[in-house]
Amino acid sequence: MSQVPRKLPEEGEGDEEEEEEEEIVGLAGYADGAESFSDGDAESGGDEAFLDFNDPFSTEVKPRILLMGLRRSGKSSIQKVVFHKMSPNETLFLESTNKICREDVSNSSFVNFQIWDFPGQIDFFDPTFDYEMIFRGTGALIFVIDSQDDYMEALARLHLTVTRAYKVNPDINFEIFIHKVDGLSDDHKIETQRDIHQRANDDLADAGLEKIHLSFYLTSIYDHSIFEAFSKVVQKLIPQLPTLENLLNIFISNSGIEKAFLFDVVSKIYIATDSTPVDMQTYELCCDMIDVVIDISCIYGLKDDGTGTPYDKESMAIIKLNNTTVLYLKEVTKFLALVCFVREESFERKGLIDYNFHCFRKAIQEVFEVRMKVVRSRKHQSHLQKNKRPTPNGTPRMPL
């Protein structure tokens, strides 16, 4: 079942006008535009690198997440598993990255950001490498530490990276993934996390930088922990998060629902949930439900000629568990789904739930429309600015 390609069809890829149009109607496309720049490009400030690092509008509209860490710590694997549906076992054959890879993730209105995967061996602090420019537009810096390896070198590198980045941009969220914990026993996991937490914070305190906040996550690509951690990282970059949480709280309290998640279907990142605590099992069940819905839909839902999409306005699913809980999934936007946990007795009032869902969906779309207006006006400004800049050889750009 899981062999079925699950990536939703890419629309308007490479076609700016069409992409723009989609955003206007409030349905951003899943632009899977992985790009890579050689070290040379970034160093020399080639046109692409120049635009990406410098353009304040592009980073405002798409917050940048940097994935850093020592060689073989698992950076590329994380990116491939979360955003490309690569199976964890396949990552064994990934080659070492020797270029900066950029990926644009704009698969939903709210999950709209860039990820930069930095090769482990790159000398970040080489004077010819302009790290200031890189950190300036960054929303979150994920530093991956291989917990199965000796992590002293990684900690030294983490300290150096965090202190430099903080000096340039104190607003960066520092997210530390203590990775590959699938190889550790439960006790060992806790001990490793405590030790890394202690050492990293001690190093900062020794440098008089105790005000820098580091968040720690235990992660592995072999279970859902990597998706959960990424969800939390992404949520911190979503400015509408409090509004979404509020809407979810109102929705569940008026519908007798136990728990609700708003999911980005493609990546299985949950972009918001209500304020009741999240437990891992609940989250895993939601991920499994999305997999089942999309897989079944891919197999039986497409037309004979293979056209159609596995996830659309009609998408919904009800799964009754043997513990009197019902899982209820409904489409919210082209790329977002709501997954709820409802008790069987509350589910008897499905009409009420559906009515409240209708109101919730409308409210989400309104939030979305506001965002799209902002994105459009920023894009327009960015366009104007770009056209004002002279070309690299000094000749003025042609007016549009």
Ligand SMILES: Nc1nc2c(ncn2[C@@H]2O[C@H](COP(=O)(O)OP(=O)(O)OP(=O)(O)O)[C@@H](O)[C@H]2O)c(=O)[nH]1
């Ligand atoms: N056990 C385990 N192995 C993992 C995990 N994540 C990645 N790996 C393995 O770690 C190895 C290195 O992964 P990469 O993703 O290539 O590491 P990288 O940090 O991108 O390496 P560079 O490109 O050299 O910087 C691969 O063999 C992966 O299969 C994990 O969660 N658990």
